[in-house]
Amino acid sequence: MDIARLSINLATVRKQWNLHDAVEACTRHGITAIDPWRDQVAVVGLTDAVRAIKASGVRVSGYCRGGMFPAASAADRQTAIDDNRRAIDEAAALGAECLVLVVGGLPAHSRDIGEARKMVADGIAAILPHARACSVPLAIEPLHPMYAPDRACVNTVRQALDLCDQLGDGTGVAIDVYHVWWDPEIEAQIARAGGAKRILAYHICDWLVPTRDLLLDRGMMGDGVVDLPRMRAMIEKAGYSGYHEVEIFSAANWWTKPGDEVLKTCIERFKTVC
Amino acid sequence: MDIARLSINLATVRKQWNLHDAVEACTRHGITAIDPWRDQVAVVGLTDAVRAIKASGVRVSGYCRGGMFPAASAADRQTAIDDNRRAIDEAAALGAECLVLVVGGLPAHSRDIGEARKMVADGIAAILPHARACSVPLAIEPLHPMYAPDRACVNTVRQALDLCDQLGDGTGVAIDVYHVWWDPEIEAQIARAGGAKRILAYHICDWLVPTRDLLLDRGMMGDGVVDLPRMRAMIEKAGYSGYHEVEIFSAANWWTKPGDEVLKTCIERFKTVC
Numbered sequence: 001m002d003i004a005r006l007s008i009n010l011a012t013v014r015k016q017w018n019l020h021d022a023v024e025a026c027t028r029h030g031i032t033a034i035d036p037w038r039d040q041v042a043v044v045g046l047t048d049a050v051r052a053i054k055a056s057g058v059r060v061s062g063y064c065r066g067g068m069f070p071a072a073s074a075a076d077r078q079t080a081i082d083d084n085r086r087a088i089d090e091a092a093a094l095g096a097e098c099l100v101l102v103v104g105g106l107p108a109h110s111r112d113i114g115e116a117r118k119m120v121a122d123g124i125a126a127i128l129p130h131a132r133a134c135s136v137p138l139a140i141e142p143l144h145p146m147y148a149p150d151r152a153c154v155n156t157v158r159q160a161l162d163l164c165d166q167l168g169d170g171t172g173v174a175i176d177v178y179h180v181w182w183d184p185e186i187e188a189q190i191a192r193a194g195g196a197k198r199i200l201a202y203h204i205c206d207w208l209v210p211t212r213d214l215l216l217d218r219g220m221m222g223d224g225v226v227d228l229p230r231m232r233a234m235i236e237k238a239g240y241s242g243y244h245e246v247e248i249f250s251a252a253n254w255w256t257k258p259g260d261e262v263l264k265t266c267i268e269r270f271k272t273v274c
Numbered sequence: 275m276d277i278a279r280l281s282i283n284l285a286t287v288r289k290q291w292n293l294h295d296a297v298e299a300c301t302r303h304g305i306t307a308i309d310p311w312r313d314q315v316a317v318v319g320l321t322d323a324v325r326a327i328k329a330s331g332v333r334v335s336g337y338c339r340g341g342m343f344p345a346a347s348a349a350d351r352q353t354a355i356d357d358n359r360r361a362i363d364e365a366a367a368l369g370a371e372c373l374v375l376v377v378g379g380l381p382a383h384s385r386d387i388g389e390a391r392k393m394v395a396d397g398i399a400a401i402l403p404h405a406r407a408c409s410v411p412l413a414i415e416p417l418h419p420m421y422a423p424d425r426a427c428v429n430t431v432r433q434a435l436d437l438c439d440q441l442g443d444g445t446g447v448a449i450d451v452y453h454v455w456w457d458p459e460i461e462a463q464i465a466r467a468g469g470a471k472r473i474l475a476y477h478i479c480d481w482l483v484p485t486r487d488l489l490l491d492r493g494m495m496g497d498g499v500v501d502l503p504r505m506r507a508m509i510e511k512a513g514y515s516g517y518h519e520v521e522i523f524s525a526a527n528w529w530t531k532p533g534d535e536v537l538k539t540c541i542e543r544f545k546t547v548c
Contacts, residue, residue, distance in 0.1 A: 111501040113456070146420045148456035149483045149499040159458045182387065182422035184433045209423045214485055225423040227385040 001232070001244060001274045003267060007033035007061035009203065009247035010040055012266070016259035019044045023056050029263045033059040033243045035201075036094070038087060050093050061243035062139060062174065062201045063087070063096035068104040069123030070116040070153070077119060080104075084127045091136045097242070098139040098200040099131065100174050105150045116153045124167055132170040139200035140164065141174035146214055156180070157189035164198055175235065176203035176247065178218055181226045187234055194238020202235050204228060204274060205248045216251035220265055222273035232274060244274060275506070275518060275548045277541060281307035281335035283477065283521035284314055286540070290533035293318045297330050303537045307333040307517045309475075310368070312361060324367050335517035336413060336448065336475045337361070337370035342378040343397025344390040344427070351393060354378075358401045365410045371516070372413040372474040373405065374448050379424045390427045398441055406444040413474035414438065415448035420488055430454070431463035438472055449509065450477035450521065452492055455500045461508055468512020476509050478502065478548060479522045490525035494539055496547035506548060518548060 008031055010022050017025060019040045026034055034053075041049045053060060066087040071077045091099040103120040106113060124138060131138050142160045143152035154160050157173060157180055164171040173193055180186050193199045206224030211217050221228055232244070246266045248254050254262050282305055284296050291299060293314045300308055308327075315323045327334060340361040345351045358375075365373040377394040380387060398412060405412050416434045417426035428434050431447060431454055438445040447467055454460050467473045480498030485491050495502055506518075520540045522528050528536050 106499055111499050111504075113501070117458070144420065145418060145456040146485070146488075149481060153456075155456055156458065182419040182427075182429055184391070184430065207423060211420070211488055214420075214488065225380055225385050227387070230385075 001270050003030055003270065004032060005244050006031055006267065006270050007035055007059070007243035007245040008263065008266060009035040009064065009245050011037055011064065012246055012248045012254065013259045013262055014040065015255040016262070019049055020052050022259070023052050023058055025259055025263060026058060027056050029267060031263065031267070033061040033245070035060065035062040035064055035100070035245050035247070037064045038090065041090060041094070046090055046093060053094060059243070060094050060096040061245050062098045062100045063091040063094055065100045065102045066127070066138070067101040067152070070104045070107045070119040072107040072110065077123065081123055081126045084123070085130050088127060088131050088134050088136050092134040096136065098137045098172070098174070100139045100141050100201060102141055102143060103152045103154045105148060105153050113148065113153050120153060121163060121166060124163070124171065128167060128170055137200050138171050139174035140171060141176060142179055144179040156183055156185070157193060158185055161189060161193055161196070161198065164196070172198035172200035174201035174203060175199060177226050177228065177231050178203070178205050178207060181207060181231065190234045190238050194240060199235065199238060199240040201245060202240060202242065203245045203247045205246065213251065216249045218248045218250055220248060220254065221246070221269040228274045244270065246270070275544050277304055277544065278306060279518050280305055280541065280544050281309055281517035281519040282537065282540060283309040283338065283519050285311055285338065286520055286522045286528065287533045287536055288314065289529040290536070293323055294326050296533070297326050297332055299533055299537060300332060301330050303541060305537065305541070307335040307519070309334065309336040309338055309519050309521070311338045312364065315364060315368070320364055320367060327368060334368050334370040335519050336372045336374050337365040337368055339374045339376045340401070340412070341375040341426070344378045344381045344393040346381040346384065351397065355397055355400045358397070359404050362401065362405050362408050362410050366408040370410065372411045372446070372448070374413045374415050374475060376415055376417060377426045377428045379422060379427050387422065387427050394427060395437060395440060398437070398445065402441060402444055411474050412445050413448035414445060415450060416453055418453040430457055430459070431467060432459055435463060435467055435470070435472065438470070446472035446474035448475035448477060449473060451500050451502065451505050452477070452479050452481060455481060455505065464508045464512050468514060473509065473512060473514040475519060476514060476516065477519045477521045479520065487525065490523045492522045492524055494522060494528065495520070495543040502548045518544065520544070
């Protein structure tokens with residue numbers, strides 16, 4: 001793949017660099033897009049983050065993350081909605097192409113995933129008018145089913161697209177190979193997403209065998225079992241022409257290496273195996 | 275739930291007892307059904323296992339396990355098919371109500387999950403005539419998507435039922451709450467399975483938060499986030515009246531406790547939270 005299509009999700013280098021250093025490093029490596037996390041923006045302050053990003057000329061392929069809607073009380077659900085409105089404001093200020101939503105799992109002490117899913121739909125519906133007014137598309141990211149209880153109760157592309165159909169304009173999906181590569185329906189659902197112009201982001205990494213930690217053991221492209229060219233072919237066939245965003249949480253490996261080595265490896269693998 | 279419906283998958287006590295001791299213990303605790311694993315039968319020998327099980331009067335709700343069909347070479351795929359035919363013979367000798375199939379993941383060095391899924395369909399088709407001749411139903415068990423690469427590339431009930439539709443009589447599904455509880459389609463697919471008389475087994479345990487190991491950190495019923503009464507209601511509504519089989523792989527917890535304590539806890543939780 002052409003490096004012009006590469007974006008780096010800054011979680012990939014979160015242990016090595018703050019936002020300013022990460023933007024500088026990406027620029028130096030010829031990378032033209034990033035996806036920062038809210039905590040990374042907060043550390044340097046939104047104003048400085050916006051200034052640095054605009055000055056660098058780097059594009060913001062997405063902003064991580066909104067979501068986490070389910071909560072045990074109405075007050076806590078409202079707190080989440082208010083926080084998501086602030087995330088939309090930040091995404092707009094940063095010029096982000098979308099706000100990625102990791103929708104949240106079960107409320108504390110709950111086993112009612114149906115109710116959690118309803119809270120997600122209600123939460124997104126509550127922030128959608130503000131997102132539309134700010135021209136910030138909401139990218140619902142289906143997360144791997146192993147995250148259903150504690151991170152996201154939207155777990156398949158089909159389910160995310162059903163939610164988009166229900167919610168309407170201003171919503172779409174973030175397709176991350178890590179979460180969806182196993183899905184027997186993935187080809188059909190990506191085609192459906194493309195047909196509806198709902199693919200807002202495409203995230204890449206790899207699934208390692210064995211995987212030693214449910215959250216922080218994602219692999220570099222090429223080191224695992226995901227058929228990345230097949231995934232890319234599906235995405236392209238569906239009409240997606242946006243960034244391919246590398247997002248790797250890797251506590252024991254990539255987070256321990258020098259950031260420049262991580263970026264060099266991302267670029268090399270992006271050119272050769274994606 | 276009534277203890278008469280309880281079965282113990284002997285993996286739950288595999289570190290504590292051999293097959294003979296496990297059968298004796300289950301009988302002593304008033305448990306009327308078990309599901310032994312092939313390696314547990316092999317240790318004592320099939321003849322002795324059959325003798326002990328018949329003498330105890332315990333029923334065999336299933337036999338674990340056949341499957342593991344995908345392989346890089348035709349010779350290795352044939353080896354798997356031959357081994358599955360022996361598993362069917364053993365299941366028949368034990369009087370097992372079904373042979374549970376954990377179908378296998380990607381062949382070594384492969385990223386082609388579509389091809390692996392085809393190998394699974396071909397493998398089951400190859401053993402099905404023998405299974406029918408022996409009156410041993412084949413219970414295809416969809417495994418959680420986190421096992422797609424290395425244990426089972428059949429990952430949803432929908433996918434397993436599609437496979438049953440393709441293969442025909444003598445096939446069905448094993449529904450294990452651990453693997454399917456998160457599925458947004460689970461209610462509809464369990465209803466579909468029941469309508470087609472295809473629910474051959476129902477396995478219970480719980481999903482812990484956090485889960486510390488992808489394979490060996492399953493929880494006792496009641497200790498996790500699965501809504502077991504809801505799952506039971508779906509299964510019963512679908513017409514299933516067979517055993518509820520406890521299957522817990524728990525390296526750091528239940529496998530370290532005395533077997534009698536494990537069985538007592540299974541019984542108590544089965545009565546109170548399932």
